[in-house]
Every structure is written in C-alpha cells, then in structure tokens.
Amino acid sequence: MNQIDRPITNPIVVLREESDDWAILFNPDTANAVGINPVGVAVWKMIDGKRRIKDIVLEIKASFKNASESAFEEISSFVDTLAKHNYVGYELKTTTIVE
Amino acid sequence: MLMNTPRTVDIEVTTHCNLRCRYCYFFNNPAVDYRELPTDEWLKFFDELGSLGVMNVVLAGGEPFIRDDLPILLEGIIRNRMRFSFLSNGTLIDDKIADFIAGTHRCEYIQVSVDGSCAKIHDSCRGKGSFARAIRGIRTLQRHRINVAVRVTIHRNNVTDLENIAHFLLEELNIPSFGTNSAGYLGTCRLNAEDVMLNIQERQLAMTTLLHLAEKYPGRISATAGPLYEGKEWRRMEDARTQGAPIFSNGGRLTGCGCPSNKITVRADGAIIPCAMLAHDELGRINQDSLEGIWKKSPALTQLRNRHTIPLNKFKFCADCSYIPYCTGNCPGLAYTITGEINHPSPDACLRRFSEAGGIMS
Numbered sequence: 457m458n459q460i461d462r463p464i465t466n467p468i469v470v471l472r473e474e475s476d477d478w479a480i481l482f483n484p485d486t487a488n489a490v491g492i493n494p495v496g497v498a499v500w501k502m503i504d505g506k507r508r509i510k511d512i513v514l515e516i517k518a519s520f521k522n523a524s525e526s527a528f529e530e531i532s533s534f535v536d537t538l539a540k541h542n543y544v545g546y547e548l549k550t551t552t553i554v555e
Numbered sequence: 556m557l558m559n560t561p562r563t564v565d566i567e568v569t570t571h572c573n574l575r576c577r578y579c580y581f582f583n584n585p586a587v588d589y590r591e592l593p594t595d596e597w598l599k600f601f602d603e604l605g606s607l608g609v610m611n612v613v614l615a616g617g618e619p620f621i622r623d624d625l626p627i628l629l630e631g632i633i634r635n636r637m638r639f640s641f642l643s644n645g646t647l648i649d650d651k652i653a654d655f656i657a658g659t660h661r662c663e664y665i666q667v668s669v670d671g672s673c674a675k676i677h678d679s680c681r682g683k684g685s686f687a688r689a690i691r692g693i694r695t696l697q698r699h700r701i702n703v704a705v706r707v708t709i710h711r712n713n714v715t716d717l718e719n720i721a722h723f724l725l726e727e728l729n730i731p732s733f734g735t736n737s738a739g740y741l742g743t744c745r746l747n748a749e750d751v752m753l754n755i756q757e758r759q760l761a762m763t764t765l766l767h768l769a770e771k772y773p774g775r776i777s778a779t780a781g782p783l784y785e786g787k788e789w790r791r792m793e794d795a796r797t798q799g800a801p802i803f804s805n806g807g808r809l810t811g812c813g814c815p816s817n818k819i820t821v822r823a824d825g826a827i828i829p830c831a832m833l834a835h836d837e838l839g840r841i842n843q844d845s846l847e848g849i850w851k852k853s854p855a856l857t858q859l860r861n862r863h864t865i866p867l868n869k870f871k872f873c874a875d876c877s878y879i880p881y882c883t884g885n886c887p888g889l890a891y892t893i894t895g896e897i898n899h900p901s902p903d904a905c906l907r908r909f910s911e912a913g914g915i916m917s
C-alpha cells in the first residue's frame with residue numbers, strides 16, 4: 457500500500473460557516489473544533505480526494521486575488537495540520553504483489 | 556456579529572416526568588401546551604439541524620429518559636453529526652441506556668439534579684425515593700465513564716445543608732464539579748413559592764456559605780444564576796459603587812442574557828421559543844418554519860437580542876439607583892414572569908431590592 461497525494465476530508469467532520477469571515481471545523485466524535493478563515497473554507501471545500509494540493513493552490517490563486525506567493529507552502533502546511541488532527545486523510549492505493 | 560445558525564439547540568423532548576418536584580419550572584406554566592411530538596417529527600427536525608451545522612443538542616423535559624424511543628432519537632442526532640447532553644433527574648438511568656450512550660462517544664454530559672446530602676432533604680421537594688434513585692443513576696453513569704454534571708437547586712429545605720452537599724458530591728461521589736442555582740419564580744414553584752423559595756435571610760445564608768465553599772473547593776462549584784452568582788456579582792457591584800469605579804462594560808443596560816445569540820429552544824409540542832424561561836414566546840414551529848429563517852429574521856428574537864441597548868435609567872424601577880453603572884438587569888425570563896415584561900430588569904436579582912429588604916453583603 458502506498459499513500460497518494462490527493463487529500464480527502466474526514467466525512468464525520470462538519471464545516472460550520474458561522475459568518476462571512478469565520479468558520480469552524482467540528483469533529484463530533486472527539487468534540488475537537490478548529491476555526492478557519494474564508495481561504496481555509498475554500499480549501500476545505502476542494503479537499504475531495506480528487507484534487508492534488510497543487511491543483512487546490514492553483515484554484516485558490518485564481519479565486520483569491522491577494523493569495524500570497526507562498527500559497528503552496530501555506531496550503532500544504534494547513535492540510536498537513538488538518539491531517540495531523542484527523543480532519544483530513546489520504547486515500548490508500550492498494551498494490552497487488554504477485555509472487 | 557450574529558452567527559448564521561445556533562450552535563446549540565435545547566429540546567424539551569417530553570412533557571412527561573416520573574417526579575413532581577415542588578419547585579419545578581417546567582410544569583404548571585399556563586402558556587405551555589403540554590403535548591409531545593412523535594419520533595419521526597424529531598428525526599426530521601434533527602436532519603434540519605444537521606444541515607445547519609448545529610453542534611450540540613441538549614435534551615430536557617420533563618424527564619428525557621422517560622421516552623422509550625430515546626435510542627432512536629439519539630441515533631438521529633448522531634447520524635446528523637451532532638453531540639448531545641441531557642438535563643435529567645437521574646432516576647430512570649439504568650445500565651442498558653448508559654451502555655448505549657457510552658457507546659455513541661457523542662455525549663457531552665448528563666446533568667443530574669441532586670438537592671441534598673441525604674434522602675430526607677433531597678426527597679423533601681422531589682418525592683420519596685428520588686434521592687436513592689438519582690444517586691444510583693449517577694453511579695451508573697460513572698461506571699460507564701459518562702461525564703456527569705450535577706446541579707443543586709437551593710431552596711428553604713436544603714439551605715442549611717450546603718456544606719454537607721458539597722462534601723457528599725465532591726468528596727464521596729467524586730463529582731469533578733457541580734453547579735448551583737435556586738428555586739425560581741416559574742411554573743410549579745410559583746404555586747409553592749412561600750414554602751420553597753429562599754427569603755432574604757436564607758438567601759444571605761446561601762450566598763455566604765457558597766462563597767466560603769467556592770474558596771474551599773476552588774473551581775469546583777459554579778453558578779450562572781442564584782446565590783453563588785449573586786454573591787460574587789453583587790460584591791463586585793458593591794465594591795465598584797463604594798470606590799466610584801467607572802461603568803462596567805456590560806453595565807447600565809439590559810445586558811443580562813446572551814443566550815439568544817448562541818442557542819434556541821424547542822418546546823415538547825414543537826414550538827420554537829427563545830429559551831425555557833420564555834416558554835410563552837412562540838417564534839414558530841419545527842418542520843413548518845425554517846429554523847434558520849427564525850434564527851436570522853424573527854422580530855421577537857431580534858428584539859430580545861437588542862435588549863442590551865435599553866438603558867436601566869429609563870425604568871422607574873431603577874430610578875436613582877446608585878448601582879446602575881454596574882448592573883445588567885439580569886434574566887429576561889424572570890423579569891417576564893414577575894413583571895409581565897421582557898424588557899424590564901428582573902426584580903428577583905435586584906441588589907437594591909435585596910439591600911432594602913434587609914439583606915447584607917457578606
């Protein structure tokens with residue numbers, strides 16, 4: 457088995473859009489919650505198991521005019537943090553070993 | 556800024572209860588239609604809550620554990636990615652339901668009412684046998700590692716038992732902490748007010764004892780209303796007044812309640828109301844009116860949220876009161892039951908009235 461680079465959201469996590477500039481990701485199983493800004497919300501909505509991080513970055517740059525030069529690093533680290541806390545995961549690809 | 560939807564929804568899931576407590580706020584409210592909804596109405600409503608990103612459902616009653624479809628209701632909450640809590644008298648909790656709840660991993664807490672350190676005192680207002688069964692319920696929850704919250708309602712029969720209650724709950728039952736309030740002038744309590752509600756001397760005794768106990772058990776006794784809360788707040792107000800301190804950030808206006816900006820309540824018959832203390836104030840009906848629409852646009856709710864703009868010096872009740880810069884006017888629910896007006900300070904939590912009646916701050 458090896459990991460691929462297309463993150464996918466944990467289906468149990470709820471995106472709660474509290475207002476135009478503030479949202480919460482809430483895991484009802486653990487009661488953990490984290491606050492995110494509008495870029496975070498847009499990233500979250502693109503984490504669908506199909507897009508790679510670099511695809512997400514391109515789309516964010518296209519829709520947020522003031523996205524910074526370091527968007528790739530920022531978004532990668534954001535997704536890594538979410539992964540560390542089980543808000544997102546990576547699908548596993550199965551490799552069949554033939555003897 | 557108002558959040559798009561409530562984080563928490565309180566649900567009075569039943570109109571039934573196996574007890575008849577003498578200071579119950581729930582029963583004997585002439586404004587309430589004591590009728591309850593079938594399972595599928597609640598399940599449909601939970602789907603709506605899930606779609607709105609509501610995080611917590613608090614199940615109350617009556618006594619929520621009286622519903623035999625409880626596991627089905629909880630599954631509806633779980634399916635919709637929410638957590639839940641209970642407000643209960645504890646007497647109907649057995650291993651079977653505790654095991655089910657523990658297995659969901661979604662229970663925030665179960666609040667059980669304990670009003671005495673022994674059966675004689677607890678049962679004096681809640682009925683014979685209720686103490687033993689409530690404590691058995693708590694021990695069952697503890698065995699299943701479910702978070703237990705205890706609420707002590709202070710009244711005439713237990714005001715001299717507070718030290719024993721604290722010792723019993725914190726040292727014998729090993730409850731991490733407990734909350735306190737006092738019998739309030741609502742529902743059945745109005746009919747028994749003389750016998751159960753604290754008089755000025757008893758209120759003073761409750762305040763002094765609880766302030767002392769809160770020091771003895773730091774962080775383990777809390778209150779958002781009632782004698783402990785008043786003891787702390789009134790002391791702060793009195794100090795500010797004698798020192799001529801600047802106005803408090805929440806002082807001088809009807810800021811006494813932030814609930815309508817965080818949560819909303821549903822009565823057992825499906826009427827949406829701002830909170831259990833304002834059960835007459837029907838904002839709409841579940842599964843007929845959009846909860847999001849009510850949350851954002853209900854004129855009554857908006858008015859309640861704007862209550863904080865109303866200055867206390869506009870009320871005859873507060874005329875010439877030197878506490879105005881430090882006073883919040885307190886609970887609109889109690890203000891309504893006592894005065895018939897929501898937009899009025901609550902006479903129940905009025906420091907000047909307490910002092911004029913002979914009450915002394917310790």
Ligand code: SF4
Nearest residue numbers: 572574576579617644
């Ligand atoms: S206070 Fe609670 S337990 Fe007591 S009668 Fe009312 S609903 Fe039942």
Ligand code: SF4
Nearest residue numbers: 873876882905906907
């Ligand atoms: S009269 Fe009572 S409610 Fe009014 S400001 Fe004074 S203490 Fe507060």
